[in-house]
Amino acid sequence: MKGSDNQEKLVYQIIEDAGNKGIWSRDIRYKSNLPLTEINKILKNLESKKLIKAVKSVAASKKKVYMLYNLQPDRSVTGGAWYSDQDFESEFVEVLNQQCFKFLQSKAETARESKQNPMIQRNSSFASSHEVWKYICELGISKVELSMEDIETILNTLIYDGKVEMTIIAAKEGTVGSVDGHMKLYRAVNPIIPPTGLVRAPCGLCPVFDDCHEGGEISPSNCIYMTEWLEF
Amino acid sequence: MTQAEIKLCSLLLQEHFGEIVEKIGVHLIRTGSQPLRVIAHDTGTSLDQVKKALCVLVQHNLVSYQVHKRGVVEYEAQCSRVLRMLRYPRYIYTTKTLYSDTGELIVEELLLNGKLTMSAVVKKVADRLTETMEDGKTMDYAEVSNTFVRLADTHFVQRCPSVPTTENSDPGPPPPAPTLVINEKDMYLVPKLSLIGKGKRRRSSDEDAAGEPKAKRPKYTTDNKEANLDRFHQHFRDQAIVSAVANRMDQTSSEIVRTMLRMSEITTSSSAPFTQPLSSNEIFRSLPVGYNISKQVLDQYLTLLADDPLEFVGKSGDSGGGMYVINLHKALASLATATLESVVQERFGSRCARIFRLVLQKKHIEQKQVEDFAMIPAKEAKDMLYKMLSENFMSLQEIPKTPDHAPSRTFYLYTVNILSAARMLLHRCYKSIANLIERRQFETKENKRLLEKSQRVEAIIASMQATGAEEAQLQEIEEMITAPERQQLETLKRNVNKLDASEIQVDETIFLLESYIECTMKRQ
Numbered sequence: 001m002k003g004s005d006n007q008e009k010l011v012y013q014i015i016e017d018a019g020n021k022g023i024w025s026r027d028i029r030y031k032s033n034l035p036l037t038e039i040n041k042i043l044k045n046l047e048s049k050k051l052i053k054a055v056k057s058v059a060a061s062k063k064k065v066y067m068l069y070n071l072q073p074d075r076s077v078t079g080g081a082w083y084s085d086q087d088f089e090s091e092f093v094e095v096l097n098q099q100c101f102k103f104l105q106s107k108a109e110t111a112r113e114s115k116q117n118p119m120i121q122r123n124s125s126f127a128s129s130h131e132v133w134k135y136i137c138e139l140g141i142s143k144v145e146l147s148m149e150d151i152e153t154i155l156n157t158l159i160y161d162g163k164v165e166m167t168i169i170a171a172k173e174g175t176v177g178s179v180d181g182h183m184k185l186y187r188a189v190n191p192i193i194p195p196t197g198l199v200r201a202p203c204g205l206c207p208v209f210d211d212c213h214e215g216g217e218i219s220p221s222n223c224i225y226m227t228e229w230l231e232f
Numbered sequence: 233m234t235q236a237e238i239k240l241c242s243l244l245l246q247e248h249f250g251e252i253v254e255k256i257g258v259h260l261i262r263t264g265s266q267p268l269r270v271i272a273h274d275t276g277t278s279l280d281q282v283k284k285a286l287c288v289l290v291q292h293n294l295v296s297y298q299v300h301k302r303g304v305v306e307y308e309a310q311c312s313r314v315l316r317m318l319r320y321p322r323y324i325y326t327t328k329t330l331y332s333d334t335g336e337l338i339v340e341e342l343l344l345n346g347k348l349t350m351s352a353v354v355k356k357v358a359d360r361l362t363e364t365m366e367d368g369k370t371m372d373y374a375e376v377s378n379t380f381v382r383l384a385d386t387h388f389v390q391r392c393p394s395v396p397t398t399e400n401s402d403p404g405p406p407p408p409a410p411t412l413v414i415n416e417k418d419m420y421l422v423p424k425l426s427l428i429g430k431g432k433r434r435r436s437s438d439e440d441a442a443g444e445p446k447a448k449r450p451k452y453t454t455d456n457k458e459a460n461l462d463r464f465h466q467h468f469r470d471q472a473i474v475s476a477v478a479n480r481m482d483q484t485s486s487e488i489v490r491t492m493l494r495m496s497e498i499t500t501s502s503s504a505p506f507t508q509p510l511s512s513n514e515i516f517r518s519l520p521v522g523y524n525i526s527k528q529v530l531d532q533y534l535t536l537l538a539d540d541p542l543e544f545v546g547k548s549g550d551s552g553g554g555m556y557v558i559n560l561h562k563a564l565a566s567l568a569t570a571t572l573e574s575v576v577q578e579r580f581g582s583r584c585a586r587i588f589r590l591v592l593q594k595k596h597i598e599q600k601q602v603e604d605f606a607m608i609p610a611k612e613a614k615d616m617l618y619k620m621l622s623e624n625f626m627s628l629q630e631i632p633k634t635p636d637h638a639p640s641r642t643f644y645l646y647t648v649n650i651l652s653a654a655r656m657l658l659h660r661c662y663k664s665i666a667n668l669i670e671r672r673q674f675e676t677k678e679n680k681r682l683l684e685k686s687q688r689v690e691a692i693i694a695s696m697q698a699t700g701a702e703e704a705q706l707q708e709i710e711e712m713i714t715a716p717e718r719q720q721l722e723t724l725k726r727n728v729n730k731l732d733a734s735e736i737q738v739d740e741t742i743f744l745l746e747s748y749i750e751c752t753m754k755r756q
Contacts, residue, residue: 090608097607117529117532118482118533119532153607159593160587160605190480191479192476192570193571196570197734197737197738197740198661198738199575200738201664201668201738203668204738209663220670220671223667
């Protein structure tokens with residue numbers, strides 16, 4: 001650090017303290033009480049000396065946080081496995097979603113076909129998050145290393161799709177895949193009702209429903225959606 | 233009564249009973265209970281016609297009356313009862329599956345006529361059945377009576393409230409309108425009629441009066457029967473629960489749940505949140521004959537049902553091999569929620585459905601968290617949340633950080649209130665059915681000329697066949713309807729059927745939502 005004056009040393013110290021979360025330039029200004037122009041000059045200097053680097057935050061794409069050069073940025077800044085260069089990877093998530101669902105579905109199918117007593121049938125249709133994680137890793141569709149928590153977030157989206165249900169059981173410490181004495185088990189399920197009656201009629205899906213009344217521009221008598229539906 | 237409900241009631245009354253009854257009925261629904269003269273004055277119809285219209289409405293249980301002080305009789309319309317008229321086809325079909333053609337015709341007669349005495353029903357049904365049977369065979373009255381008694385035993389048919397017989401006759405003039413009472417125990421009693429006879433030949437051993445019960449005759453033979461709609465609703469609810477279990481688990485579990493529901497049919501009232509506890513031994517004894525599963529397997533199924541996240545079945549004790557109850561309120565709530573989710577999915581797409589279920593599960597959640605949990609890019613997630621918010625499927629809860637409620641310093645949490653979303657959807661269902669009925673009437677009106685022509689041709693053909701005309705002449709008459717016209721008629725028939733079927737399907741949604749709303753309101 002020879003050749004830098006006290007101000008630079010101060011700024012470097014502040015950035016080092018921020019660890020791998022990085023620190024915003026305005027925060028550096030508050031902490032060091034230096035004027036903005038000075039800060040910018042110092043930051044440019046340090047960057048050219050390859051002592052710090054700027055990382056774009058995924059939360060606010062205009063914000064740049066500074067951290068030491070050789071540190072790995074924290075997950076909250078880069079977004080973790082689902083973001084590559086600030087872009088949310090929707091297709092990647094979709095593919096993983098479908099793969100996990102297929103795995104659970106086939107497991108449930110084999111359990112159903114085995115026709116043993118119901119308790120065994122049901123227990124064998126469950127898969128723990130560890131099993132799903134191993135299956136996905138073996139598939140090798142992900143370039144990035146995925147942890148078990150990542151797989152659990154994908155499985156949660158399947159729960160919100162209504163395709164999968166989850167139970168938590170107590171597992172002994174030390175069994176494979178248990179975290180803090182519980183294990184999460186997942187199972188593919190069917191929806192409990194078929195698509196409801198209202199959505200089978202054109203009115204259930206009509207975008208101009210509120211404007212429709214007899215004698216108006218849009219009315220049941222001249223409804224084009226109904227005409228199309230009747231010709232089906 | 234909302235505007236949509238009133239419109240639907242007016243369409244139904246007009247279709248089933250005609251203009252005058254519709255005018256009176258809609259007026260009563262709009263204005264609440266009113267005396268006779270006020271009705272006549274406000275609607276501008278003559279007193280005579282109002283009396284006849286009210287007669288029809290009272291006969292069909294659509295209007296009730298009450299004597300107020302100063303001897304004024306006021307009439308009040310039951311809007312919800314009018315809406316039940318949409319469900320008549322479903323009631324009749326259910327009876328057909330349970331009690332075959334005889335039961336179906338009995339319930340049909342009762343629904344079409346409002347109230348009838350047992351002997352009248354039996355006669356009419358026997359006549360109708362005899363017409364459809366081969367020549368020479370006739371329908372025995374006894375068979376029809378047996379089916380009637382069975383219907384009454386399972387509570388599908390009940391006695392109407394009647395005038396109480398007074399021990400000492402009143403010295404003064406009779407009250408302007410009788411107050412009808414019915415004893416709880418007598419609701420399902422059936423008179424022991426000895427009806428000798430078969431269809432088409434009337435030789436019954438007792439005379440029956442017209443619809444009105446009279447105080448002078450003994451109670452039994454002139455009592456009216458009506459269809460017990462609540463019992464039908466209970467049956468539909470049970471059906472929905474059983475099919476939900478079949479979809480989520482397997483056939484055997486759904487049979488077990490059906491057995492449990494059948495055992496609690498008579499013992500549990502329709503609005504109870506739980507059925508009576510049933511022991512596993514009882515369930516084992518009551519399983520249908522075809523199912524031979526061992527006791528242990530049954531116990532395993534019951535445990536699985538009780539542990540399932542659906543929570544339809546709960547375990548309430550351990551005596552008798554385990555006591556199990558069916559959680560009716562939770563079942564209805566799950567079915568209503570599934571209906572809401574299905575509507576969101578079809579209207580907005582499956583990603584929106586994912587967000588909707590996420591908010592349902594988390595109860596209250598911030599926008600940022602929605603993006604994280606649902607793994608949907610931020611812009612799209614925002615768009616979908618706002619869309620659902622504007623359609624009233626979701627609502628916002630504000631939690632201010634500072635007393636001045638500044639927007640930048642408040643938390644905004646998304647939440648789903650199932651009850652209000654269900655009400656909103658119900659209103660939409662009513663309007664949809666009104667639209668479907670209007671379209672059906674429009675289609676029929678458009679082709680009125682063609683329909684009349686085809687009716688005339690059919691009448692001519694029938695009369696010519698009766699007088700024994702030749703084949704060539706019949707052919708000539710038939711050709712009066714050209715081929716494109718015939719096709720038009722075919723299209724019309726297909727469209728009307730489609731619209732009709734659609735009405736019944738929307739009514740299924742209405743049933744689930746209404747049951748849920750009723751059940752929740754009773755609990756509060």
